[in-house]
Amino acid sequence: MFEAIQTIKQNCRRCFTCVRDCPVKAIKIVEGQASVVPDRCIACGNCTMVCSQDAKTYASGLERTGELLESGRPVAALLAPSFPGEFPDLKPGQISGALKRAGFSYVVEVAYGADLVSEAYREFLKQHPEGGWIASACPAVNEYVRKYQPKLVGRLLPIVSPMIATAMALRQLCTEEILCVFIGPCIAKKLEARDPGAPAVIDEVLTFKELRALFTQRGILPAKTEPQPFDPPTAGMGRAFPLSGGLLKSAKLEADLLDPRIITISGQQEVTDILGATARGEIEPFLIEPLMCQGCHDGPGMSRGADRHNRKDFVRRYVNDCRQRASGACHEEPERIQETHIAPSLNRSFTVDDHRLQEPSEQEIRAILARTNKFLPGDELNCKACGYDTCRTKAIAVHHGLAEEAMCLPFMIEQAERVCSELQIPWQEIRKVHRHLINTEKLASMGQLAAGVAHELNNPLGTILLYTNLLQRKIKDRDDLDHDLNLLVEEARRCKKIVGGLLDFARQNRVRMEVVNMGELIRHILSTSFQLPKIAEKGIQVIYEDGTPDITADVDRDQMTQVMVNLIKNAVEAMDGKSGEVRIKVEETADTGRLHISVSDQGCGIKAEDRERVFQPFFTTKSIGKGVGLGLPICYGIVKMHRGTIWYDSTVASGTQFHIELPKTQAMAGRSMLS
Ligand code: ADP
Secondary structure: OOOOOOEEEHHHHOOHHHHHHHOOOOEEEOOEEEEEEOOOOOOOOHHHHHHOOOEEOOOOOHHHHHHHHHOOOOOEEEOOOOOOOOOOOOOOHHHHHHHOOOOOOEEEEHHHHHHHHHHHHHHHHHHOOOEEOOOOOOOHHHHHHHOOOHHHHHHEEEOOOOHHHHHHHHHHHHHOOEEEEEEEEEOHHHHHHHOOOOOOOOEEEEEHHHHHHHHHHHOOHHOOOOOOOEEOOOOOOOHHOOOOOHHHHOOHHHHHHHOOEEEEEEEEEHHHHHHHHHHHHOOOOOOOEHHHHHHHOOOOOOOOOOOHHHHHHHHHHHHHHHOOOOOOOOOOOOOEEEOOOOOOOOOOOOOOOOOOOOOOOOHHHHHHHHHOOOOHHHOOOOOOOOOOOOOHHHHHHOOOOOOOOOOHHHHHHHHHHHHHHHHHHHHHHHHHHHHHHHHHHHHHHHHHHHHHHHHHHHHHHHHHHHHHHHHHHHHHOOHHHHHHEEEEEEEHHHHHHHHHHHHHHHOOOOOEEEEEHHHHHHHHHHHHOOOHHHHHOOEEEEEEEEEOOEEEEEEHHHHHHHHHHHHHHHHHHOOOOOEEEEEEEEEEOOOOOEEEEEEEOOOOOOOOHOOOOOOOOOOOOOOOOOOOOOOHHHHHHHHHHOOOOEEEEEEEOOOEEEEEOOOOOOOOOOOOEEE
């Protein structure tokens, strides 16, 4: 099927403007993408004008025209009477000259065919005074009637359009077989040229925009072209045809203009309204003269330059100029065309091609509406955002596969709001887990590295220590070397400690669970691992809040000792230069029944820029020799092995509180666990 209008998919952006402005809803939306349904389309070309993304285009006649011009046969350019609106800066003769330069043998004004058609209309109406007729000069209107007002098909005046009439006259007049290319403002003419109901006399149709492209292709500058007269036959008042009411004027039905039963209408809204009312029998006009555009000078094939009123004015001026110069004074008659008596038969027929959408059952419509939360009539906002006038007509389109539920803007906004509020809490959770995962991943890869390094260093360090001890024993009496050897041992031991820490961090050790009284454990740690009196001398009180001494938990005693020592040591060191308290608390959480341990200090706090890094191995803010940066990563590893969590709150210059939460009873209590 010939596709007069096509969609450039990659340009289409879910705005539904084409749906809104399509008078017959010939646009199908699939997954937000609009495409024209060819057999529903009337080729009015509205969508090509309203699409801001240039996603709608029309079938080009340029290639075929080129072929015709190269065919060796004479080609006539049939120039639509709205041409002064497209080329206001050119003398009419310059268009003719430029077309001749482009290869056309004849350039004829279609206004001549309009004269023939006007006469035929006048005759027909005289013979059919019963009225109820619709002028059939606008191909988009004819398509509209055939497809969407089939009741009115018999009312379309069965007379060809000025385009066809001109081509028929030319073919009759010309002695050789002539090819005809219509050039005008209309896309629907491309459909009409292929309409089996009309004589097949048009070989191709170009819009004015395409004509400009043809001139460019062939390097022709019409403004610099020598004017040439149009070829006969010569037009008369048919030049007024593109103007709304122009048909009445050229058919000399002007006197009847005051007759309320003669209706001149233009623009899709007015045309569909009046023809609808006629079909329903609400009005009974004698003659309707409809134009789907606001006059042909406003057609979709015009370049978008001057505004509609100016273009109309240029057409009007040209009609008046020609009248003043007395018709035909400006043309020259070529030899092969004789302006003799031309009386082609201008009859044609129109057939019904019903494309009205069958209305589904009320139940089906309600079911479709319900899918976008429209349960009661009050829910139908009829906001037109989807491009349809009412929620109901859109539901019918959904039923026929032309529209989608997701086109309903209020529904989609509601959905988006609901999803957003539903996502809000999980989103925060996701961010937390994400941060945690990144941290864990980092720690895991560092752990692997640390384990590798520690393993490699552990044995040589042991050898260094062993041989240093042997040396010490061998050279006992060498006082001068004693100090150096002691230093060697001390440093080697320090290295071993770091390596041991690394191995702890890398969780290469087993966890041996046992039931431990946490109060006792902490008191033991404070008395054995810290010199509390010395610490107190600096004004720091280390306080174990011994509220519930009987709390017991399944933990690895040694490893938990390591955790507590690290946390308390850090807390005391954070108090450097300040007096205050370090408080240790062990309690059972009421809601979860887990063990909660906290170590709080009133020290320097952790700076914002260090917050993410304190659990990373080798991150330390302490001086060399004092801090290695393995304390907290080890705590982290051990707590994780106990299926617990560790975190902290900190305020710079006020203090830090580290928290550990552990299950009181380990699922694998009493058994060894490997990380
Ligand atoms: P180290 O103590 O060897 O530096 P850690 O892993 O135990 O290694 O601690 C890393 C860093 O975390 C410390 O250098 C310090 O900057 C910060 N930090 C740990 N605990 C505290 C605390 N209670 N108050 C302030 N900063 C702390």
